[in-house]
Amino acid sequence: MNAPTFGPTSYHPTKGERTSLEIKDFNLWYGAAQALFDVAMDVQVGMVTALIGPSGCGKSTLLRSMNRMNDLIDNLRINGAIRLEGDDIYGPAIDVIGLRKRMGMVFQKPNPFPMSIAENVVYPLRVDGVTDRALLEQTVERSLKAAALWDEVKGRLKENALGLSGGQQQRLCIARAVAGDPEVLLMDEPCSALDPIATAKIEELIDELRGNYTIIIVTHNMQQAARVSQNTAFMYLGRLIEYGDTKRMFTNPIEARTQDYITGRFG
Amino acid sequence: MATDHIVKSFDTELQHLDNCIAQMGGLAETQLAEAMDALAKRDALAAERVVARDARIDALEHEVHERIVGLLALRQPMARDLRAVVAALRIATDLERIGDYAKNIAKRTLALTQAPPKSAVATIGRLGKLVQGMIKTVLDAYIDRDVDKAADVRLADQEVDQLHTSLFRELLTYMMEDPRNITSCTHLLFVAKNVERVGDHATNIAEAVHFVVRGQEPESRTKGDQSSVTVIDERGRTTR
Numbered sequence: 001m002n003a004p005t006f007g008p009t010s011y012h013p014t015k016g017e018r019t020s021l022e023i024k025d026f027n028l029w030y031g032a033a034q035a036l037f038d039v040a041m042d043v044q045v046g047m048v049t050a051l052i053g054p055s056g057c058g059k060s061t062l063l064r065s066m067n068r069m070n071d072l073i074d075n076l077r078i079n080g081a082i083r084l085e086g087d088d089i090y091g092p093a094i095d096v097i098g099l100r101k102r103m104g105m106v107f108q109k110p111n112p113f114p115m116s117i118a119e120n121v122v123y124p125l126r127v128d129g130v131t132d133r134a135l136l137e138q139t140v141e142r143s144l145k146a147a148a149l150w151d152e153v154k155g156r157l158k159e160n161a162l163g164l165s166g167g168q169q170q171r172l173c174i175a176r177a178v179a180g181d182p183e184v185l186l187m188d189e190p191c192s193a194l195d196p197i198a199t200a201k202i203e204e205l206i207d208e209l210r211g212n213y214t215i216i217i218v219t220h221n222m223q224q225a226a227r228v229s230q231n232t233a234f235m236y237l238g239r240l241i242e243y244g245d246t247k248r249m250f251t252n253p254i255e256a257r258t259q260d261y262i263t264g265r266f267g
Numbered sequence: 268m269a270t271d272h273i274v275k276s277f278d279t280e281l282q283h284l285d286n287c288i289a290q291m292g293g294l295a296e297t298q299l300a301e302a303m304d305a306l307a308k309r310d311a312l313a314a315e316r317v318v319a320r321d322a323r324i325d326a327l328e329h330e331v332h333e334r335i336v337g338l339l340a341l342r343q344p345m346a347r348d349l350r351a352v353v354a355a356l357r358i359a360t361d362l363e364r365i366g367d368y369a370k371n372i373a374k375r376t377l378a379l380t381q382a383p384p385k386s387a388v389a390t391i392g393r394l395g396k397l398v399q400g401m402i403k404t405v406l407d408a409y410i411d412r413d414v415d416k417a418a419d420v421r422l423a424d425q426e427v428d429q430l431h432t433s434l435f436r437e438l439l440t441y442m443m444e445d446p447r448n449i450t451s452c453t454h455l456l457f458v459a460k461n462v463e464r465v466g467d468h469a470t471n472i473a474e475a476v477h478f479v480v481r482g483q484e485p486e487s488r489t490k491g492d493q494s495s496v497t498v499i500d501e502r503g504r505t506t507r
Contacts, residue, residue: 223343250345252482262345265271 016044026080050229104177110169112161124180147175167198298369303395317373324366331359417473427466428491435494
C-alpha cells in the first residue's frame with residue numbers, strides 16, 4: 001500500500017536563540033516498514049516543544065531517535081541526519097554514551113531504581129565514577145530542587161525511592177535526568193500515569209525547567225501540549241504535518257489534518 | 268457547520284448553539300423591521316408589541332451564554348471549534364444590542380405618534396432598509412460561514428454611515444428652521460443613531476464571521492460616519 005500523500009508541510013515555529021536539535025530529512029525503517037518519512041524540524045533551544053499525533057504516528061520513534069535509543073532494535077535503518085548543537089548524532093565521531101548524557105530522558109511510567117532517594121539522583125554521577133561526597137550532596141540538593149521535590153523529601157533522602165508516590169517518583173526521575181546536567185530533556189508522556197494534581201506539578205516543573213533546558217515532550221493530552229509548550233509539532237503516519245507556535249497551532253492551524261486531529265474529528 | 272466529531276454529542280451541542288444564534292438573529296431582524304414599520308405608519312400598538320417582545324431576545328442571549336459556558340467547561344473546544352464558540356459569544360452580544368436598539372426605536376415611536384409627522388421619517392426608512400439588509404446578509408454569512416458575504420456587510424456599513432451623516436444634517440436644519448420641531452427631531456435623531464448603531468453591530472458580526480473562517484480579524488476599515496464632528500452654523504452652512 002502506498003503511503004498517503006500530503007500537501008506541503010506547514011512550518012512556522014517560534015524561533016529561539018538558536019537551534020538545539022536539527023532534524024534533517026530523517027527517514028527510519030523498522031525492517032521493511034518505514035516509520036518516519038522525511039522529517040525535518042529545528043528544535044529551538046530553551047523552549048518546550050510538544051510532539052502530538054495519534055498512536056503510531058511516529059512521535060515516540062522520533063523522540064527515541066534523538067538520543068539513539070532505537071539503536072537496540074534489530075533491522076533498524078535510517079537516513080538523513082539529526083544534529084545536536086551541530087554534532088551529527090549518527091556520525092562516526094559520536095560517542096553514544098556521551099550523547100545520552102547530553103540528553104536526559106523521562107519515561108511514561110516513573111522508573112526509580114530500588115535504592116535510596118539520594119542514590120537515585122546521583123546514579124548518573126556514580127556511573128561516571130564520581131566519589132566526591134560534597135559534589136554528590138550538592139547534586140542531590142540542586143537536582144531535587146530543580147525537580148521541585150526537595151522540600152518534600154529532604155528529611156528522608158536515605159529512604160527507598162519506591163516508597164514515594166507516583167508523582168513524586170516521576171519528579172525524582174526528572175531530578176535524576178537533570179543531575180548529569182544535560183542540554184536536552186526528552187519526555188515520553190511523562191504524566192500519563194499520574195493523577196491531575198501530580199500532573200499539574202510536573203507541568204509547573206516543565207515550565208520552570210524551560211530556559212535552562214531544551215525540552216521535547218511527547219503527549220497524547222492535547223490540553224497538556226497547549227499548556228506547557230511554546231512550539232508544537234503534529235505528526236501523522238510517520239510524517240511531520242505541521243510545526244508551529246503552539247498558540248497558533250491550537251487556535252488557527254493551517255493544515256486540515258491538524259485541524260481535524262486537535263478538534264477531535266479524526267478518522 | 269460542526270460535523271464529524273468523534274464525540275457526536277459535541278456536534279449536537281455546537282449545532283444547538285448555532286440554532287440559538289440563528290433564532291436570535293431572526294428575532295432581531297424582525298424586531299428592527301417591525302420597529303421601522305411602526306415608525307413609518309405611526310402605529311403605537313405595533314410599537315408596543317416590539318417593546319414587549321425584546322425580552323425574548325434577552326432570554327435567548329442568556330441561553331447562548333449558558334451553552335457556551337457549558338461547552339468551554341466540558342468540551343474544551345480547539346482551533347476552529349474554539350473560534351466558533353468565541354464568535355457565537357460575541358455575536359449573541361451584538362444581536363442582543365440590536366434588539367435593544369429596536370426596542371428603543373419603538374419607544375420613541377410611541378412619543379413621535381403624539382407629534383405631527385416629519386418628512387425625515389422617509390429618509391430614516393431608507394436607512395432602516397439598508398441596515399435590515401445588512402442584518403439579513405450577515406446572518407446568512409454566519410450560517411454559511413461565507414467571508415465574502417461578510418465583507419459585503421462591512422462595505423454596506425459605509426453607505427449607512429454616509430446616509431446617517433446627511434440625515435443628521437437634515438434634522439439639524441429642521442430644528443433651526445422652527446424650534447417647535449425640536450422634540451420630534453430629537454427623537455428622530457436618536458432613532459437615526461440607533462439604526463446606525465445597528466449597522467455597526469451587523470459589521471461586528473461580519474468581523475466575527477471572518478474570524479471564525481480565517482482565524483484572524485479582518486483589516487480595519489475607515490469610519491464613514493461624520494455626524495460626531497458635523498456642525499451647522501446659523502446660516503445653515505455645514506462645517507467640520
